[in-house]
Amino acid sequence: MKHYDVMVIGGGPAGLSAAIYAARSGVSVAVAEELVAGGVMAATPVIENYPGYKSIFGYELAQKMEEQAVSSGACIIYSRALKITDGEIKKVTLSDGSTYDCFAVVIAAGNSPRKLGVKGENELLGAGLSYCATCDGNFFRGKTVIVAGAGKHALSACEYLQDIVKEVITVNPYKTPITALIGNPLDSVEIDEGGVKRVIKCDGLFVELGYEPSSILTKDFVKTDGAGYVVCDERMQTDRNGIFAAGDIVSKPLRQIATAVSDGAIAGQFAAVYAKKRANR
Ligand SMILES: Cc1cc2nc3c(=O)[nH]c(=O)nc-3n(C[C@H](O)[C@H](O)[C@H](O)COP(=O)(O)OP(=O)(O)OC[C@H]3O[C@@H](n4cnc5c(N)ncnc54)[C@H](O)[C@@H]3O)c2cc1C
Known part of the structure; x- marks a missing residue:
């Protein structure tokens, strides 16, 4: 069985930052990433x-962070982490059938936006459709946008956008379903008002239905808040010794690249401290 002092799960900005800080502290580090290094950032058109x-292309910033993690000494393993086993020596089992021993784990598996479930939604991401008003609001300065959602995510998106865009139209898709996304780039949406279809013109659509943490590894394993996000102390350690978390999977008020790399830096640094103590170094 192969050993790394610190295993990081998820190669988004939080995981790559954790890997940079841990590797530069002199411990051996591997990042398990199931898809592409850079996480959501890699698929974000412009940041x-x-x-x-x-202004920087998302894939470009992702590439820079990945290169920095690798040149700092971290190894990236392209595989999905399926299970973490706690103990004096921890184990991380990957979907390629391998298992790694480690002293500390950083969980940086991110989260994903809840989707509308309307045809063409994935293709329109970055072409008029966004899941993040804070990130993309500025692209719609002086324009007309629709915010689809209900609850606190939609409300804070509307508050954020009202000072930037010309007009915010709100649609509660639970009561008034969005039945079609029209144009590429998007130029209007079709809604169903009690059986009557209506088309609303717009320059952009913000789907603000909230996010779901990637909870496969954390549910019933570490302490989470009511929404399933991981609760950490100031060193980004969970309620289990040697199990740290960072980025969007963590319970916190702002989920952005800047906050993800901040969490990752703290988690990577203290995961390395923990690993060195365990290794009597
Ligand atoms: C559409 C959109 C646009 C955005 N635009 C901006 C922006 O302009 N500016 C900004 O600051 N923020 C932006 N954000 C927010 C920002 O992308 C996130 O806050 C940030 O990516 C969080 O980083 P993370 O590393 O925690 O998670 P992620 O970026 O989600 O990375 C998590 C990684 O973990 C991997 N993973 C998950 N589970 C496993 C597993 N079991 N095993 C192995 N790997 C796993 C995933 O494949 C992924 O690569 C945007 C978000 C969205 C949705």
Whole structure:
């Protein structure tokens, strides 16, 4: 069985930042990533709010973080983590059939937006459709947008957008289902008002139905809040010794790349401290 001092699960900004900090502390580190290094960031067309870059393609920032993690000494294993087994020596089981021993684990598996479930939704991401008003609101400055949602996510999206865009139209898709997304880039949506179809013109659509944490590894394993997000202390450690978490999977008020890399830095640093103690180094 192969050993790394620290195993990081998820190669998004939080996981890559954790890997950089842990590797630079002198411990051996592997990142298990099931899809593509960079996480959601890699699929975000343009990022305009990450300090240091006025504007950068998401894939470009993802590539830079990945290169920095690898050049710091971290190894990236492209496989899905299926299970973490706790103990003095922890084990991480991957979908390729391998199991790794480690002293500390950083869970940085992110979360995913709840979708409308309407045909064409995936293709329109970045072409008029967004799941994040804070991230993409500025692209619709002076334009007309629809916010689809109900509850606190939709409310805070509307509050954020009202000072930026010309008009915010709200649609509660639980009461008034969105039945079609029209145009590519999106130029209107069709809604069903009690059996009557109506088309609303718009420049953009923000789907604000909230997010779901990637809870496959954390549910019933570490302490979570009411919504399933992982609860951490100031060192980003969970209620289990040596099990840390970082990024969007963590219970916190702002989920952005800047906050993900901050969490990752803290988690990576203290996971390395924990691993060194366990290894008597
Ligand atoms: C559409 C959209 C646009 C956004 N735009 C911006 C923006 O402009 N600026 C900004 O600051 N923020 C933006 N955000 C938010 C930002 O992308 C996230 O806050 C950030 O990516 C969180 O990083 P993370 O590493 O915690 O999670 P993620 O980026 O989600 O990365 C998690 C990684 O873990 C992997 N993974 C999950 N489960 C497993 C497993 N079991 N085994 C192995 N790997 C696993 C995933 O494949 C993924 O690569 C945007 C979000 C969305 C949805």
